[in-house]
Amino acid sequence: MSHGSVATKSGNGHGTSYPRRLEGKVAIITGGVGGIGASTVELFVENGAKVIITDIQDHLGLAMSDKLGDNVTYIHCNVSNEDEIINLIDTTILKYGKQDIMYNNAGIIGNKSRSILDADNSDLE
Numbered sequence: 504m505s506h507g508s509v510a511t512k513s514g515n516g517h518g519t520s521y522p523r524r525l526e527g528k529v530a531i532i533t534g535g536v537g538g539i540g541a542s543t544v545e546l547f548v549e550n551g552a553k554v555i556i557t558d559i560q561d562h563l564g565l566a567m568s569d570k571l572g573d574n575v576t577y578i579h580c581n582v583s584n585e586d587e588i589i590n591l592i593d594t595t596i597l598k599y600g601k602q603d604i605m606y607n608n609a610g611i612i613g614n615k616s617r618s619i620l621d622a623d624n625s626d627l628e
């Protein structure tokens with residue numbers, strides 16, 4: 504090690520130290536229980552974010568939020584249900600007073616012949 508670089512066992516859990524780039528940020532991650540979403544949740548928490556996990560697999564989501572601690576909350580939300588999305592945002596604002604990041608990870612494979620800008624609710628059902 505040279506020139507004042509610092510390696511510690513604190514911070515990110517990988518043996519090196521770098522700024523927690525999401526400190527104080529409030530992030531919603533849809534489909535956060537499985538696959539890429541679950542890995543993203545862990546990375547965001549390591550970087551200091553408060554994370555709202557949403558998914559349709561409630562038992563796994565609740566177990567995940569228990570395991571990851573106070574900075575993680577699970578809220579049921581089927582992203583194809585507009586009322587559940589409204590509830591998700593309202594609950595997030597009620598709890599944290601803001602929402603900084605929306606990671607739309609739960610993907611819907613729909614009609615690919617149209618631009619996303621032309622999508623309407625029926626494309627998400």
Ligand SMILES: NC(=O)c1ccc[n+]([C@@H]2O[C@H](COP(=O)([O-])OP(=O)(O)OC[C@H]3O[C@@H](n4cnc5c(N)ncnc54)[C@H](O)[C@@H]3O)[C@@H](O)[C@H]2O)c1
Pocket residue numbers: 533534535536537538539540557558559560580581582583608609610611
């Ligand atoms: N894995 C890949 O190689 C790959 C490649 C390109 C794009 N993607 C996209 O990345 C995203 C994540 O992929 P993945 O492989 O981690 O998927 P995954 O199937 O492992 O996980 C998806 C998560 O979304 C949840 N989910 C499914 N339907 C939902 C709904 N209606 N509302 C809320 N949550 C819902 C599932 O319960 C699951 O926890 C998807 O949008 C996928 O299309 C993945």
